[in-house]
Amino acid sequence: MADLKAGPDELVEGADAAPAPGPKGWNSREYGAGFFAKLVMMALVNALGVYVLLAAWRAQSWWVLGAMLVILLALDYVYFSKRHTIPAKYIAPGVVFLVVFQIFVIFYTAYIALTNYGDGHNLDKGQAVAAILSQNEKRVTGSAAYPLTVLTRGDEFGFAIISEGKVLVGTEDEPLTEAAGATVAGTRITAVPGFGVASQQEIFANQQAITNLRVPFSRNAEEGSIRTQNGTVGYLYKSTFTYDAAADTMTDATTGTVYTATSHGQFAAPDGTVLPTGWRVLVGFENFTTAFTNDQYAGPFLRVLVWNLVFAVVSVLSTFLLGLVLAIVLNDERVRGRKIYRTLLLLPYAFPGFLSALIWSGLLNEKFGFINQVILGGVNIGWLTDPWLARLSVLGVNLWLGFPYMFLIATGALQSLPGDVKEAARVDGAGPLRMWWSVTGPLVLISTAPLLIASFAFNFNNFTLIYMLTQGGPRFGDTSAPIGATDLLITMVYSISGVDGSAAKNYGLASALSIVIFVVVAVIAGLGFRQTRKLEEVI
Structure with a gap:
């Protein structure tokens, strides 16, 4: 086509055309398909937010209403304001989820840890008074x-x-x-x-x-x-x-007994008897004191903590070492059928962890298990009923479940090593052991150290394995608390909370122990990452 000679206000064929004119204030680039997609998504978000606002209004949950209103206004401002860049629009959802599902959960757990929330203290004071009156009607x-x-x-x-x-x-x-x-x-x-x-x-x-x-x-x-x-x-x-x-008292008309409200959220008589229905109040650090000083919890807590640390450390070391050895062997090109071996080694990782733990629980059954009855010829070994054998069984099953993951990451780390570094070491005369100790090992450790720390945090809170395999048993005989030899802190918290019906519900104490778990994992993870950075500086 022939070019059109255009004046200053005329269009030149082949040049970038200006946006097509539209209604006043309309810009086809600004209001294209992306804008309408954003409009639809934000309409859905606002619809969900309005639903939450109405539900909070009906339930008179004012803090939920206020928080939801702030989140909605903030999201609408970020996505519809021209002052915010593209990164802010990507970061906003993550920040919201972080606040709702992480920060809020941590602070709410800390708040519950400072209360007496649990059986007999589930209600606020007004509800507790109404419940006492209704429970004693004639x-x-x-x-x-x-x-x-x-x-x-x-x-x-x-x-x-x-x-x-x-x-x-x-x-x-x-x-x-x-x-x-x-x-x-x-x-x-x-x-x-x-x-x-x-x-x-x-x-x-x-x-x-x-x-x-x-x-x-x-x-x-x-x-x-x-x-x-x-x-x-x-x-x-x-x-x-x-x-x-006015007097904050509850009087039993049939006996004349006067019950006075206490600071612990109960109505108590002069002789010390209390009404079974109480209310939630702040009790400060009493739950933490109970966890570390009460004979029912203090002794078992320390034993569980030591076992928890041993379990997490041994689980990480054993699974990593086995996975690393297998990765080194199968990374050698001289091994035939490597793909088949690698596939077979990944099978334990392919099955759901809770299902594998249940299967192992049946295999290790003292009277009917396959291991005792078939492999060992009908002996009765208490793999899950003897405290030390139960711990050994837990570590063995976790090794079976965990080494394929370590095998995967070790294989990836070995295959990503730069060939020139290894070649330079060989030229300098490094043998196989020296090569591994000075070059391959440190490089593999640098790339896998963060994953090892994450694995430690996972195993420290490996609820599924313990609950499905032993349910924390066998139980300790020196305490009435539902705590056993293979309990981790997380399963101990679950039992103490009473959610499983094994004990009276005590959410305050369970929350206090959850905070302890959070602090322990955070400190160990922080120290681990610090050592990882030092290792990177050395290398």
Whole structure:
């Protein structure tokens, strides 16, 4: 084509064309497909954020609401403001996830460690007072019998009663309130807006849940609740306890005993007896003191800590040495069938760790295990019931599970070594041992040291192996705490927390021990990385 001679305001064919004109303020480069993709993604993010805001508002969780609002505003500002560069847009999601899933978790765990949160102390004080009043209710003698209808709303049950000619409706979480639009036939309520009327078959099938259901008569817990025994008549129940907010005392009307609120979140009588329901309070460093001084935890804690350190160190050294030896052997070009051998060695790594641990648990069973019954001819060796044999078994199984990973990283490190360095060492007369000690070994260690530190941190908290193989057993006989010979600190924390039902829940103490684990791993990892930097400087 012939070029067009253009003036200063004319287009020259072949030159970069300016963006096509559009609506006022429109720029096709600025508002292209990428902009609309960003708009869609941010719309989804904001929709999720608004959902969280509404949920936090309904739950009256103001700190969640505030944090979510700050995150949304910050993300919208970063992604829609022209002042921020591309790197900021890439960094923003990572920062949000770091704050939510790392920093928040650490600080919240530290907060729980300073409280008495656990069984008997799950509620705040207002909820605890209401629970005590409701747990000690008795039917009011001579109280009126209210015509009652059992209502349903999804999986939830509720009551509707007739009182002074009005229909009152409520559930376990919603006090009785007047229901507009309810229909009544004689003394039976036939329809309530927003609820279904339970049939006799439904009442019979859920008899236990309905007879245990209590619907608060009002928002004042001291006014009692409505309960029923047959699903047709309701009676007023009131607590035998009365709460004096001014004196902060709870009085048992049947015995006259006065329970006074304490700083440990309980109502206690003068003789030392306490009501079973308490509330969460800050207790300072009591959980840390308990972990290190209480006979129930202090002795086992130190034993578990020593075993935890030994387990992590031996696991890293044994798996790394075995993986490194195998990598050196199979890195030699003179070995035939290297690909087949490498594939076979990776098989333990290909199976899920928890499944392998369960299989080994069966193989090592004292009475029915394959190792005792078939390989060893029917002997009864307590591989998982004797404390020392159980520890040895744990280390052996972890060696089986862990060496393929070390074999992989050692193989990669060996194959990435620069050939000129090795050739120079050979020219200088270095033999195989000298070559390994002065050149190959240090270079491999430099590249694998960070992974070894990460492996130490992983094995220090190797919950899956311990829980699936031994569940921390065999248990120590000198403590009532659910702690055993093969427990690591992380499985000890799990048992003490009571999540598995092995003990009463004690989230405060478990959180304190979690902080200890965090500090130990952080210190060891920090020292390890420091030594790695020194090694790099020497090399």
